[in-house]
Amino acid sequence: MVVSSKSFLMYAKCIPSGECLKCPIRGRSITYGPFKSRRRGVSIGINLFPIAKVCSFNCIYCFRGPTKILSVEPVDDGAGINESLLKDSLRIAYEEVMKEFRTINAIDFSGSGEPTLHPKLPELVGTVKSFVKEYGLDVSVGMFTNSTTLHSNHIVKTLKNLDYVEAKLDTVIQSKFELINIPHKTLSIDRIVNNLRNFRKEFNGVLTIQTILIKYNNIINYTFEDAKALAEALTTIEPDEVHLYTTYKTPRVENVEKVSYEVMRDFSNVLERYGLKVEIYLS
Numbered sequence: 001m002v003v004s005s006k007s008f009l010m011y012a013k014c015i016p017s018g019e020c021l022k023c024p025i026r027g028r029s030i031t032y033g034p035f036k037s038r039r040r041g042v043s044i045g046i047n048l049f050p051i052a053k054v055c056s057f058n059c060i061y062c063f064r065g066p067t068k069i070l071s072v073e074p075v076d077d078g079a080g081i082n083e084s085l086l087k088d089s090l091r092i093a094y095e096e097v098m099k100e101f102r103t104i105n106a107i108d109f110s111g112s113g114e115p116t117l118h119p120k121l122p123e124l125v126g127t128v129k130s131f132v133k134e135y136g137l138d139v140s141v142g143m144f145t146n147s148t149t150l151h152s153n154h155i156v157k158t159l160k161n162l163d164y165v166e167a168k169l170d171t172v173i174q175s176k177f178e179l180i181n182i183p184h185k186t187l188s189i190d191r192i193v194n195n196l197r198n199f200r201k202e203f204n205g206v207l208t209i210q211t212i213l214i215k216y217n218n219i220i221n222y223t224f225e226d227a228k229a230l231a232e233a234l235t236t237i238e239p240d241e242v243h244l245y246t247t248y249k250t251p252r253v254e255n256v257e258k259v260s261y262e263v264m265r266d267f268s269n270v271l272e273r274y275g276l277k278v279e280i281y282l283s
């Protein structure tokens, strides 16, 4: 079911394959789902950029397509998502989820791009929290972020209101970071790691680091040295968990390849030797 407003949709039910690049909606809805996953249970996703993908990265494996607005500053894609649009959209999504699953475990900001770049993020987090309270729900409210805005006090203050933050860190090596994540030119991986470290000290919810292992021509981020360098950085960040993925959906750049379970397991073993709690997700 889809409900339209302007040139985007209030809600879109995801296609069974979950392949965003093969979906006719292609990220043009505010809420989407429902999903059932090992990591978040039954969840709804929130997309704050339903018109054009806004991100500070343009990752080669992104399954949302190319970044349309590459920015490290808050920017609206023209959709003007506000509190009342989000609330209406959440209500529609919630009713759809309850029809199918009769329960909901999580509501997550994720979607097309980097949600923390939305100019109204504090108000929109407040909208979700009020919605949860109003409906008497026992859900985890989360944010999937690429970790590039954690230098900002107002983003840290906003994220502290959440139950769950999953923060991306695919590599701690600047040259690989530039080739894999294709970041805005002002971004450095050392500063991102430092910001994650500081964020951990402030955030009392569940902090998960998300690492995506890939192969693209001669670029790989899963050697023993990659794992060791990442593990050393992660021990200073102290996340609750590390989630390892590979490209399980169609990547935006052809020839970005998945890695095998064995590669993920070996990588995981290195992290675990440093005392980190690791989960492997193949899909």
Ligand code: SF4
Residues within 6 Å of the ligand: 055, 056, 057, 058, 059, 061, 062, 063, 064, 067, 111, 112, 113, 114, 146, 168
């Ligand atoms: S950070 Fe996420 S949304 Fe942005 S380009 Fe990378 S995978 Fe896509």
